[in-house]
Amino acid sequence: DADVTQTPRNRITKTGKRIMLECSQTKGHDRMYWYRQDPGLGLRLIYYSFDVKDINKGEISDGYSVSRQAQAKFSLSLESAIPNQTALYFCATSDHTSGANVLTFGAGSRLTVL
């Protein structure tokens, strides 16, 4: 099994629908992140969480919300999806004891909003 598992891997939805992307990890890491990847823009940080009670906005949090249900689970929600949220979404984890921000990534969730 993968260390960082994202579900669903692919999702097609319509404008205005609520969507949840889920992430779970078996690394035992305390930090979790959600990134969005768009062609030519690289990865941009949406939200990050350093523990269950510590959630922070990233560069592009508007239109998104997150929930850290447990140390191992971090979900991303789009309350009312819009077409420009069509992208590849990555969950990542890291361990603060490593001394540097070395991330372990999931395989990605491709979201298409029609």
Add this chain to the structure above:
Amino acid sequence: AQSVTQLDSQVPVFEEAPVELRCNYSSSVSVYLFWYVQYPNQGLQLLLKYLSGSTLVKGINGFEAEFNKSQTSFHLRKPSVHISDTAEYFCAVSDRSARQLTFGSGTQLTVLP
């Protein structure tokens, strides 16, 4: 805040030729630097990192990078590429608090037979 510029969006190169992927960063404080690789339909994986010490860093699959503080660069090199090196490569930077990692826009390396 930090920023990263990857100067080339696409780099085509023939098999067994050398390659350099360029990365420049901007920061007012000391930084950690990283290169990640993304193979088709996969997530990103760490290629190498610079935290401190020797400015020449060796990574997996024969890649290496050199930290140049005066030029604020962290270019990635490989002396002889293989078809299997075809992937997208991302340079990333964080400050020493390591709270956030900022990625560049990526460079698509395509190795031609």
